[in-house]
Amino acid sequence: MIARNRQWLSGVGLCAALLLAGCGDEKAPAKDLAADIDEVAATLIEQPLLHSTSIAVVYRGKEFIRHRGDMDAGKPGPPTDATLYEIGSLSKTLAGTLMANAVLEHKVGLDDDIRMYLQGDYPNLQYKGEPLRVRNLLSHTSGLPNMLPERANTVLADFTDHRTPGELNAVYAGYGQADFLRDLHSVQIGRLPGKEYAYSSAGTELVAHILEVVYKRDYETLLRDFLGDSVGMTGARIRLGDAEAARLAIGYHSDNPVPTTPMPQLPWGASGNVKATTSDMLKYLTFQLAGGPVVTESHRALVTFDPEFSIGYFWNIVSSDAVKGVYYAHHGGVPRSQCYIYIVPKYDLGIFVITNQSGDDTARAMEAAIDTLVERIAAREKGAAKT
Structure with a gap:
């Protein structure tokens, strides 16, 4: 739920260079990768405030999962394959996958006026006669606010304040789909859709509504x-039953030593409420790397902002020169968890990293872990190519 706009690129520009530099196409042995993942995980949880992590990697068909640290600060007990994590805005890539499938099934058109799927009149969802279209929702170019109700944006503006989780819970207490659609009437679109990137979780919630209407x-x-x-992810959930809730990872917000509450339920949950195990996310990595029509469609650039950055079906697409290739990534964050997913076709590589702490420096620590891991893969491939 942490808003990631165009500035996301500046935070990962170095990561992109390290991730993709100096790689050959030849396959390299993965026998040392497990040790590399172990070391990266151990280093990650040495960072201030981080004391637990889970990492899933798929590399040239080989699969790895590692759990390190203690979930509950000061008490022995690492996460396991059964631990359910809040994956935050990685949920958006799942919504994008479903919409890609709907487009391929001709249930939805990318250029459809979104008002086709709304009951009642929404004359406000246009700019000088140009309507909001489905592709605008998927590419964060709709001009919609990040969150509805608008009060949530004020709360999230000071994300690391210890009061933020409680205030966010209060905003969404009893706030359902009817409330969202009511508040949608008051939104004003202040610029031409399709041109300017502005991260919008509200847009993702609308994608979920459209999918409900057509299916x-x-x-x-x-x-x-x-x-x-299609993916084999049998454990992914938006809402949890009592038994599943008992497996939900404990988590910490900012530098508060007291565990905080889960992310409150959003109207549809498509923008930040999915919970999944590391094993589920490993299957998602495999699904993404296998390609196929739905994945190919979801990775298709819908808007290109410059030669290095474009957006697919909610995927951030970072491009570079022919050696570095193209990769697809997304960050996810809620008040007590942050994660990253990277899909790097050049290496036939997918990485998912998650921690049960959420603060200003958490994302950078995970990026550094990813840098180190992929640098070692790249070096090994380069060495193999020379022999």
């Missing part, structure tokens, strides 16, 4: 059925 099923059922049937 005539609730979003979570659509999500779980698709992930179970």
Whole structure:
């Protein structure tokens, strides 16, 4: 739920260079990769405030999962394959995957006026006669606010304040889909859609609504059925039962030593409420690397902002020269968890890293871990290419 706009690139520009530099196409042995992941995980949890992490890696068909540290600060007990994590805005890439499938099935058109899927009149959802289109929601170019209700944006502006989780819970207490659609009437679009990047979780919630309209099923059922049937992710959830809630990772907000509450339920949950195990995310990495029509469509650039940065179906697409290639990435964050996913086709590589702490420096620490891991993969491939 931490807003990541165009500035996301400046934070990962160095990462991109380190991730993709100096790689050959030849396959290299993965026998030492497990030790590399162990070392990276151990280094990561040595960072201030970080004391637990889980990492999933798929590299040239080989799969790795590592859990390190103690979930509950000061008490022995690492995460496990059964631990459910809040993956935050990585949820958006799942919504994008479902929408890519809907487009391929001709259920939705990228250039459809989104008002086709809304009951009632929304004359405000246009700018000088140009309507908001489905592609604008997927590419964060709709001009919609980050969150609805608007009060949530004020709360999130000071994310690390210890009061933020509680205030966010209060904002969303009893706030449902009808409230969201009511507040949507008051939104004003201040610029031409499709041109300017402005991160919008509200846009992702609208994507979920559109999917419900065209499939005539609730979003979570659509999500779980698709992930179970097409990806093998049988454990992913938006809402948890009592037994599942007991497996939800404990988490810490900013520098507060007291565990904080889970992310409150959003109207549809598509923008930041998915929970999944590391094993589920490993399957998602494999699904992404395998390609296929739905993945290919979801990775297609819908808006290109400059030669290095474009947006697909919620995926950040970072491009470089022919040696470095192209990769797809997304950050996820809620008040007590942050994570990253990287899909790097050049290496046939996917990485998912998550921690049960969320603060200003958490993302940078994970980026550094990813840098180190991929640098070692790159060096090994380069060495193999010379022999």
